Amino acid sequence: MNNKGIKISMQILLIGEFSRLHNSLKEGLQKLGHEVVLVGNGDLFKNFPTDVDLSVKTCNKPVLLFFRKAIHKLTGFDIADFEVAYKFHKALKHLQGFDVVQLINEDALYIHPRLQIPLLEKLFKQNKNLFLLSCGDDFVNINYFLKEQEPYSILTPYLNNIKLKKQFRYCLKYVTPAYRKLHGFIYKNSCGTIASDMDYHIPLKGNPKYLGLIPNPINTDIIEFTPCQITDKIRIFHGVNTLSQIKKGSHFFTKALDIIKETYPDRVEIHTTYNLPYKEYIEVYNQAHILLDQVYSYDQGYNALEAMAKGKVVFTGAEQAWLDHYNLEKDTVAINALPEVSKIVEKLEWLIENPKCIEEISKNARAFIEKEHHYLKIANSYLKIWGTHIKN
Structure with missing residues (x-):
């Protein structure tokens, strides 16, 4: 431990990547001497680097893709979730003993909560210290914006015209019973939530699980x-x-x-x-x-x-x-x-x-x-918050 209570070298597991945030954070943490493993699907066409790749490949092959689209159209369920779940389950035996685990978002694996909750439960049992990022849509901010407590938000077009509900289905899913359950499960098992910018900080103010705002890291x-x-x-x-x-x-x-x-x-x-x-x-x-x-x-x-x-x-x-x-x-x-x-x-x-x-x-x-936003400064900010709130 150093004088700030941070281990000289930590093992850190980052789950999910939607923007390059976790990649930049990983680069900063590694430069500071920590070991980092990043798990994710590369965020589809953006193809961000990951150490454990959860991207959908089999279900995107021509024959299966036809059935995937047909089933999704009929039921609303994406069979590709099974492929992601299988890959993550297979990787679980290697994802244990980390000092810190951080989820990029409440839907970090980007699969249905019925599949995601059992997998996360196994992950949490293998690792003591879970942290959650409020980065992108989640239950707290979507629920907050639905109440129209700010002059405008990402939901303003929908609130002005509910005929746009289909275009906002990926936002609104977070307030459905299944995703509300996922939210509750993660909050119950986490050390706390960190916001990545003001859009997520504002809805979290006063939340007992809120640990504060750490800006997005940028590798300049x-x-x-x-x-x-x-x-x-x-x-x-x-x-x-x-x-x-x-x-x-x-x-x-x-x-x-x-x-x-x-x-x-x-x-x-x-x-x-x-x-x-x-x-x-x-x-x-x-x-x-x-x-x-x-x-x-x-x-x-x-x-x-x-x-x-x-x-x-x-x-x-x-x-x-x-x-x-x-x-x-x-x-x-x-x-x-x-x-x-x-x-x-x-x-x-x-x-x-x-x-x-x-x-x-x-x-x-x-x-x-x-x-x-310098990635080394931001990496140090994460280390400080993690070090303050980890369960020893």
Whole structure:
């Protein structure tokens, strides 16, 4: 143990990966001398690295895929859950004796609770100290946002139009009886919950299991910073994922860009893409000065943070609660994207008319990531919270 109560070298098991958070945390922990094993499915097409791969392969073969889709359409159940469950069960004999186990989310294995709870129960019996991340949708934040206690949230489009229920089924599943049971089971067996940003911190305030906010880790060692230098047209990028466009409020950006295109035809170069393959997406993304990320958030998600680390001016969540938490002035590090077309247009016009502000925000964004999200600093923050709350 060192003077902070943290073991000199810990064995840490990270379960799940949806954004690169656990990969960046793993890199930080390993650099600090700890042993880390990461279990996950690579988050589908993103293919994030894992040590124990739970990705679906057999059920995606042509013949089985046909039956998989047919069964899912008829019953709502995905038979691929059995493949993931089998792989995790097979790996369980190696997943024991860790000092810390952390789940990326309440649905870390991304399989139905009826299969997930027995597997987690075995995992918990083999390892004493379980921690949960509130990172993405879960019972606490979806239940909180359904009560409309904030001006807006990721559920605002659904709350304004319940006909969108199908598009929000993956959010709303967390308040169904099965996932409520999963939530209760994990909370009962965990040492506590850590929030990864303000969107998850706000719903957890006052929760007896809440251990605090630790920002997303960003490995700036592998992200090159390119300062924005405006020599010709200002390049604006809006990469739309049609599966998440309603949740992200993409239509506000689309309408705002239509106005900007008419107002500044000779001063801006606008790239709007839809479901672009990752390699092509990055090529366009890297050329941009301004990146339009999402509207219904209070803090930045992983995509926004990595863009800020590269020196992009990002329209994203940057609400007053976030400014207060980091002691920042508005529009100095990121642009708060409100769900109002006129407000987005106003901010874009300000930047177009004042290109020096783009260059300044670009530098500030990188400096902010290095100060508040550096992966070694964040790894140390996890070690401190784990060390305080582990059961010896």
